[in-house]
Amino acid sequence: MSTPPRTGGVGDSPTVADRIRRIQQSLSPAELKLSRALLANYPAAGLESTNSLAQKVGISAPTVLRFIGRLGFGKYRDFQDALREEVQARRASPLTLPARITADSATSELASVVAETASKAIQHTFSVLPEHEFERAVALLCGPAKRITVFGGRFSHLLATYFDLHLRLMRPGTSVHAVNPHEDPGFVVDLGRRDVCVVFDFRRYQRDTIALAKAAAGRGAKIVLVTDPWLSPAADFADVVLSARVEAAGSFDSLVAATALVEALVFAVHARLGGAADERMRTIEAGFGDVTTE
Incomplete structure (x- = not known):
């Protein structure tokens, strides 16, 4: 079919x-x-x-x-x-995006279309990724004097949490606030020029996430924005903008390509930090000890 x-x-x-x-x-x-x-x-x-x-x-x-x-x-x-x-x-939403797969689609077709769509989204994301923007993002994330805070919206906070957990393993002082600083009234007040905020915002863009990023920029923090190809309004005041495709087989936008972009950032940060990151991770792993099951 x-x-x-x-x-x-x-x-x-x-x-x-x-x-x-x-x-x-x-x-x-x-x-x-x-x-x-x-x-x-x-x-x-x-x-x-x-x-x-x-x-x-x-x-x-x-x-x-x-x-x-x-x-x-x-x-x-x-x-x-x-x-x-x-x-x-x-302006598209799950209610206006017709799905490529329907209720009468065969299971084998469903899996094939999902895999093909996700693969193309990843390829397209990296084919247009500006190398200089990616390098600027990595440089900010690796700055030893920088404090990193990562946050997103209703769904994209999942990516923020995923990225935050990796950064915590590789560098000290990664997060100075909770992953969801929307609920922290002191978040913006404590920001300054040594801060870097990694912001995730995809269509339909979330007002409170945009407002928080704008307030952070106003305090002198650097903004690294991860968004879709049409650019969140937060791009207006972001220092670095990285976009990922969101095409999906169903009616809901996909975070597959954005996840791949996050993993590329994780890999690049690890490579840039080198031995310092490795030593920190060895210490953390030693603290956990061996896990065995009966």
Whole structure:
């Protein structure tokens, strides 16, 4: 039985944000200024007219058009059409996303479609992952003077907990607050420039998570945001943005690709910390001792 493609996703094509981040390191100063303006108010900034966007950024209209061409769009209208499609995808929910598998799908087909969809989501996530952004995230997470706090939303807090547990094994002082600082009134007050907040937020973006991240940024903390291809509003004030695909075989978005991205961060942090992390983990393991079963 053939299955129709699931709408509300990004398919095989990179998002506009993916395209921008992919070329950021090769941009001219004017183009870099434009790229930052587009990502800081994504995707709304790109829905303005060419002249309006150029005027707000402080560059020429021809520069805007050259930049759009570098992204792979023949016309400015094509660029805006792509953004409008992303706006619709941002608003998708389990009630608007038709599943690729249905009640009458064979069990073998169900498993096959789930595996194929998850595999493609992982591949697409890493194919557009900006190396410089990933490196910045790892550098922040490995800074010896940094205090790390990880938090997320209703579902994404599971990823936050998973990541937090690994970081606790590898470096001291990883978390200075509970994994769910939404419930800690002193969380923001205690933040400063030595803090790094790793924030997980996926569509439909959670207001309290965004507000907490914004407040943390306002206190001088660095924000590492893990989000979907359409970018949580928290991207507006994040220092590092890493996106993961969320395509799924069913009506609910998947965290499989995001989990793979988290595991890549764990691996990179472990490799960067090296012997110090290994020594800490050996001490922790020795404290647990051997576990035997009868």
